[in-house]
Amino acid sequence: MNKSIKDILNDRILILDGAMGTMIQRYKLDEKDFRGTQFVNSENDLKGNNDLLSITRPDIIKAIHVEYLEAGADIIETNTFSGTTIAQADYKLESAVYDINFQSAKIAKQAAKEFSTSEKPRFVAGSIGPTNKTASISPVINDPGFRAISFDELVSAFKLQTEALIEGGVDILLVETVIDTLNAKAALFAIEQVFQEKGVEIPIMVSGTITDQSGRTLSGQTTEAFLISTEHAPITSIGLNCALGAKDLRPYLQVMSKKSAFLVSSHPNAGLPNEFGEYDETPEMMAEQIKVFLEEGLLNIVGGCCGTTPAHIKAIADLASNYKPREINQY
Numbered sequence: 001m002n003k004s005i006k007d008i009l010n011d012r013i014l015i016l017d018g019a020m021g022t023m024i025q026r027y028k029l030d031e032k033d034f035r036g037t038q039f040v041n042s043e044n045d046l047k048g049n050n051d052l053l054s055i056t057r058p059d060i061i062k063a064i065h066v067e068y069l070e071a072g073a074d075i076i077e078t079n080t081f082s083g084t085t086i087a088q089a090d091y092k093l094e095s096a097v098y099d100i101n102f103q104s105a106k107i108a109k110q111a112a113k114e115f116s117t118s119e120k121p122r123f124v125a126g127s128i129g130p131t132n133k134t135a136s137i138s139p140v141i142n143d144p145g146f147r148a149i150s151f152d153e154l155v156s157a158f159k160l161q162t163e164a165l166i167e168g169g170v171d172i173l174l175v176e177t178v179i180d181t182l183n184a185k186a187a188l189f190a191i192e193q194v195f196q197e198k199g200v201e202i203p204i205m206v207s208g209t210i211t212d213q214s215g216r217t218l219s220g221q222t223t224e225a226f227l228i229s230t231e232h233a234p235i236t237s238i239g240l241n242c243a244l245g246a247k248d249l250r251p252y253l254q255v256m257s258k259k260s261a262f263l264v265s266s267h268p269n270a271g272l273p274n275e276f277g278e279y280d281e282t283p284e285m286m287a288e289q290i291k292v293f294l295e296e297g298l299l300n301i302v303g304g305c306c307g308t309t310p311a312h313i314k315a316i317a318d319l320a321s322n323y324k325p326r327e328i329n330q331y
Contacts, residue, residue: 005123005171005203006236008074009263009300013320016125016267016303017068017076018313022279024050024060033057044091051088054079054104055096061104065111071310072317073303074122076112077174078104078165081129084157086149090132098164101126105168112171125174125205126165128158128187135182136219154186155193162187162194171202177242177305178208179218181229188233203236205301207265209243210252223255231261239265242305245272245281246289253298257326263300264326266293270307279307283315290316294323 008014027033034046036056046052054061061079068076083101085094105126112122133139133149140146162173173191178184184206195201208226211218217226227238238260240252246268257264271281286304293299302320304312 003121008121009325011325013294013299013323013325014074014301015072015313015317015320016265016301017065017073018267018304018308018310019306020064020077020079020081021050022307022309023064023067024053027060029053029057029060039093039096042091042093044093046091046093049082049088049091049093051080051083051100051104052091052093052096054100054107058103058107062107062111065108066115067310068313069111069115069122071314073313074120075125075172075301075303076108076122077125077127078108078168078170080104080127080161080165081177082132083127083129084131084161086131086133086154086157087129097160101161101164102168105165105170109169123171124169125172126162126168126170128161128165128173128175130177130179130183131157134180134219135186136180151182151186154183155190158187158190159193162191163198166194166198166200166202172205172236173202174205174207176205176207178206178226179211181208181217181219181221181226184208184230188230188235192233201234204234205237205239205265206230206233206235207239207241207267210240210249211243213244213248215252223252224259227256227259235262237263237265237301239267239301241265241267242269245269246286246293248272250292253293254296257296257298261328263328264298265301266299267303267305267308269305270312273307281307283309283312286312287315287319291319294320297324297326300325300328
């Protein structure tokens with residue numbers, strides 16, 4: 001590739017893919033799909049451990065990547081949202097974490113290479129989720145000082161994930177769906193350790209989650225506070241994803257765009273879930289709301305989170321091609 005992703009981001013808005021879990025649900029998989037031949041003797045139920053499918057059903061994961069690439073995605077995310085020893089401990093599969101991340105990266109990279117051209121190179125973002133434990137919030141209501149995880153434990157988990165993703169060939173690291181900024185700081189610290197040890201450096205994206213219309217993350221930070229807490233790190237972009245649909249995310253993205261010296265990203269949900277936990281916002285409805293972001297010049301990278309499909313991404317990609325990226329003064 002002649003141009004780096006940072007060079008391309010100067011020229012146009014890049015399209016991130018949509019939901020992995022939403023697409024996996026369409027396959028109506030059962031327990032044997034998650035066990036495969038590799039985990040047939042596991043004593044735990046594995047159904048629902050979507051990251052495991054990169055090992056047991058790589059054909060499905062690649063097919064989903066291909067659908068998003070065909071829809072116009074410039075960046076596809078690895079199937080590793082829960083790919084830490086912390087999250088995989090629920091299934092007693094900590095020993096599988098390296099393979100989950102390495103294989104997920106390889107699958108995505110293969111798909112990206114097949115679709116890349118000199119005019120439109122495709123990139124792979126290693127998805128680093130928030131884990132299911134928070135460093136700033138007690139899970140015990142009567143013991144607010146209690147913590148289920150330490151900063152050092154988080155760093156260790158994120159470091160292993162980062163090493164496997166890089167060795168699998170990712171182009172970007174995406175610390176996403178940040179609900180607790182201290183968890184994100186642990187991830188960023190781990191990433192920098194890996195960069196130093198390996199003598200490599202690739203772009204880092206960070207994306208926080210405003211959990212409700214209070215305008216704060218789960219750990220209580222405003223958008224600006226979240227930005228200030230992470231801007232010390234060598235990140236390429238910062239943004240917001242999940243929890244809210246595009247319409248409700250707008251005021252917080254306006255703050256991010258105004259205050260950030262980095263590129264700004266957003267991959268919102270397809271609206272809010274209905275009473276059955278399903279997302280009803282059509283591609284046309286979501287694109288109409290994303291259009292407001294683009295008209296206001298808020299974004300450099302845009303995609304979708306929960307409930308979004310290749311149809312949503314195609315609608316967003318077609319729309320974004322008509323707009324210039326948000327201007328920034330520095331990286």
